Amino acid sequence: APTEPATRRPLRFDISSVDLADVRARVKDDANGVNGEILLKSLRSGRLADKVESPVKLVLLVDLKAPAVKGELSGDTRLLLDLDTSSLSLRDMSLGFKGDLPSASAIDAVLNGSLAWDGAKSAIDAQNLNARVSATLGGIKLTDSTLVIDRFAFDAPHKLLSLRKLKARVNGSQVGHPLSLDLDWPELTVSGDKLAASAFSGAVSRGGDMPFEAHFKSGAPSGNFDALRLPNIEAQITSRATQRKLDGTLHADLTLKPGQRALSWVVSGQLDTNTFATDGAMTLSGGTPHIAAKARFDALDLNRLLPPASGAAAKPAAPAADTPVDLAGLRSVNGQFSVQAGSFAYQQYRVNDARFAATLDAGVLRVTELKGKAWGGQVDMSAVADARASRVTVKGSAAGVNVNALIKDVAAKDWIEGTGRVTLDVDTAGHSVNEMKSHLKGSASLQVRDGAIKGINLAKAMRETRAAISMRQDAAQKASQTEKTDFSELSATFQINDGVARNKDLDLKSPFLRLSGEGAIDVGRGRLDYVTRATLASTAKGQGGAELAALKGLTVPVRLAGPFESLEWKIEWSAVVADAVASQLKDKLGQQLGLKPAAGAASSASPQDALRNKLKGLFK
Template identity: 40%
Template sequence: MPVWLRRSLIALAVLLGLAVAAAAYLVASFDPNRYKGLLIDWMREHKARTLAIDGPIGLSVFPRLEVTLRDVKLSEHRRPDEFAALQEATLAVQVMPLLKQRLAVDRVSARGVRVNYRRDADGRRNIDDLLSPATDAKDAPAANASSQALAFDISAIEFKDLQATVKDVPLGLDGRFVVKELRTGRLADGAESPIRFVGQAALAQPKLNADVELTGQLKLSLPAGAPASVALRDLALSLRGDGFDVKQLDARLAGTLAYDGPSGALQADKLRLTLSGERLGVALKDSTVALDALRLDPPKRALRLDALDVKLTGQRGEDSVAAQLAWPKLEVTGDTLNGSALKGSASLQGGPAVGKLQMDFESQAPSGRFERIRVPGLRLAVQGSGAGRSVNGEVRSDLTLAPQPLAAALDALQLKLAFTDPALPPVNLALQGQAQAGAQDASWRFDGAINDQKFTAGGRADLSKPVPYVDAQARFAALDLTRFVAPSTGPKPPPAGAKPGADSPVDLGGLKALDGRFSFRAGTLVYPPYSVADAALEATLAGGVLRVSDLSGRAWGGRFAAQASAQAAADPAAQRIGLKLDATDVDIAALLTDVAQFRKLEGKGRVTADVTTQGASVQRLKQALDGKAAFQLRDGAVRGINLAKTLRQWRSAVTLNKDAVQASSAEEKTDFSEISASFDIADGVARSKDLSGKSPFLRVGGEGLVDIGRGRVDYLAKATVTGTAEGQGGADLALLKGVTVPVQLVGPFEAVDYKVQWSAVSADLLSGAARGALGDRAKGALGGLLGGSAAPSAAASGASAPSVKEQARDKAKEKAKDELKKLFGR
């Protein structure tokens, strides 16, 4: 062996020995756990977060650099709440490739990882501080303009038990994602690797609770300084659970997908989506969407679609549902377009009670260019019959599609529809207009007539937010709902003595489905028993709160204006409703009859109310009613009792000294020139202390309560005779002038009893309240009977002898007895 070679080998051996010895010493002497404090301090000082490393840090240097972490926790920025935590994570990196600007990772594994991610409506994320440079610039490495990004090469990834809690307001995501298992082979630029993913999504928004599984061959393209590209071959994706308003969802997607990052091009081959699930009572089974090929390349203005075929089959009870759509070919390159017409159909086949419904769909061949693909001559024919009902209609329009950004428009839209039902008036609808929709928004504008009643409608929708925003308006010159819907007979009161039925639930949860602003106008609005002129409605909906700022019109001979609100809540028992009403010059009898089938009060005047309530059912809403209400009426009447007729019987009633109870009679009423009352309402009970009624011969006051929740009244009215009323009592009533007659109203709304307290009238007479009614002739006699001083006093007459005083008293008593006998007809 040459000397130089032997010496070279010896030198190399010495160098290798020194390197091995140095590595051994480094591994033996270096303790990474000594640097825990530095990491914790750096995180606190530069990121304002608390880092806790409760487990040991493992480190090996050769033949690969491997770091292992255990039991690590990281707080939120400037808050003690947990942002992330992990039980164990390992990163193994090959050392030698780092010298060649290559990141060669042998293995990445993690177990028991928890992450909380948040993004607010303004786009601020709870990871922004982690992605920003360190606050101390001197700690950052100096930038090297000539440096190049490390080449990316990972031998394998293995994740288990990863959990991410996400609340992303702009995307409308709120819930939890769980990665049960994620395994890949080698991930490198241009390399194809198997991938397996098993996870679960439990979202409150959008509502989704499903298991997810994905397998396939993953290929990444990672060009330096450009967006990444990804391709999935032999894709098998499944989603099973409840979500997207579909129960028992089972969706499976197979095929090949590819996305080119630099150009934004999308490619799909042999895609097949199989669907099963239940929505709106329709159970879909083995429904498919198939597509042979799709190419979308916006920079090249190119679009290609081959053999789109949609087939849906389902069952709704005993009724079968089917639909299909076919678009054999569409190819667009710049301003050149070739393609075939669309064709499709949908059908409903049911029993005798449902009948049959058939819809056929077709179009002419498309034309246009990449930016504007026009599908003219779109036609949908509808025909159906069953159980005496029939429907016939047709929709015509021109469809315009825009691939980038994705949008669609219906131009020259015309709709004609005729519907008949034995229980309803015939309905004929005709409208024309246009509609547009994109990924972020939609708009529409229609003019038409329903049973010759003309209307205009329009609006727009913002679909970019988690909760869609809708701004809609409708205008009718006249809208008579009896011309196409069954007329309402209004609420029917239960029969007397009937037990209350089951309570009806009230759920305002639907108010959370969208936000918006709504406007409605009608010159006349008729829906018996209601008839309103100049009807107007203005309302807004936001965050589950409906606010009606204007609900007004002319009705019941007067005018009304109201504001209302309804607020949904996570707990239905906490949902709230409010109403403010001011009705002027209204016929109270007509109003109460239409709204509540209540026929006890008549008159014309003003009605006001300001009430709120909360609850999850009609009965609970009644029982929780709070607020105030009042009415002031003129030329009115209270039905159920005729006080004039009742008071004419006062002679015999007072003589018997017994209260009389009479049932409410629809034929009887007491007239008033004016009547008013106000109510304080709390917990469903309205209390009043200021009843005031006036007529030519009566003044009525009173107080009591109306239990709205239980549907009962307990009210004490006090009627005082003020003068003679011809035809309502005549001279008999004149004798009761100044007498107060209490009348107790007691019982359920539908069967109120009137208790005339004649015993109180007798006491009133005997106490002297009736002296004015008896006149001067009876006054002295009654005073003597009660032991009063009706004759001149002894001091005034100058008589001082007891015998004279006793004689005058005896004479007065005898005279009083005679007068009372005449008064009571005895």
């Protein structure tokens, strides 16, 4: 008969004392993504044994490359182990940490109090906690912020949640402007169906050019451990500044489900005359938090709600500068999200009837709907951002848009005018902006009507280059925002690979010329190189007049090249002259070899005379 598996017995040990110094360990755990070094500078303790309390004092240095953790953990406590239940308690604890974590830097934190963990019940009981923290979290710098809790206990099997005398005082700054948060919650204790709780209250404020203040409070909690309701939360928001004056109200009802580690909310409010509402739920029971949320706004103007960018951030980056791209934050939460706004504004972007819908799962953000009315037309996009491969995919179109306004907002370039359609289907990967530019691939297309190419007036340039023709010289000029070449239709398609968009079917039509050509736009290096062929089709008034009549039907190569910031146009008259001479020489040779019959008087003309006949009126 098969034997029954032996019952797992807890580890037993009894150590009279520990005194260690300068113990170094190299840690590499590919499965959990841990890599780095740990130095136990010192560890001293009394007797370590089951259910025996002992003093412990340590200094531990951590230098991990993954996750990025570097700093010193030091302190002392009285340690009690319960090996049967995998439990421990830390009494009279005084711990400190100085260093950096993945989400924070320049941390200086101290924690005092007592903490007990029951491994059998997954229950925690903390008393007389007093924490002080200074740190930098993104653009927020905390200075001597404190959290005091008389008691916090959570025991799901016994349906117990207790929070007594919580006082939070957050002090710091955001982009150099003072920031503060105060929160007081005298009591929240629920045991099964029994509840002893009071309302909470607090305030948050920010100074600077766009200050704001908000005072909030709640009603008395109700319900039980399975569904604990925090009703009638109200907040009054005010902002008085030169750039904005803002008044708002917020009303919320929250429901906590401690046993399921879940929270749901219904929030509504008003900012000035614009109403908003949101509802959703968050679950913390799995390994990764899950959020399902919806939000609706009459108008959402983030330029009024968010502080302006700092002066340093507003300055253009040096040519060699690069910006890191880190999508790791997408792994921190899963969920479904949707936002609707009658109007939306952020920095230079303005969108009406904006709709956004997305899912986030295992580090992959899928934007299934991103649409709205912008730049005078309709935008419909979708996108995927994958933190696992640091890859981004964008697909969509913008129809009936002001192409000049679109390119100005998106690329900060003023190259083209007109109304039309833009399509895009691209993806890229990398860990910086420049790396993503250089890895860009996919396709794009552009159709524009009733517009203009900015930088050169081809009719004017050809009219002014008669001397260049006779001297067989090219005419070059820097792109000028005061000059432009009008067109009635323009179309082009692009194939993109390794950050270079190549086009072979440029087609431009206007009353006085036809323009075709091919070229490349190097997004990664910020350069453009195009060779077009301009054929004069007409000499309508205002487009060159009689001085261009002699060029009707002539095809002229026009090159556009250089860095985005300093493009140069060049009309290659030397190629026109060379091609004409070569053509006449070819005809003459053919006649002499008997391959082509002479054409009357034309056969007796020299190549130079033939060219002059073709370009009559331009040579003096």
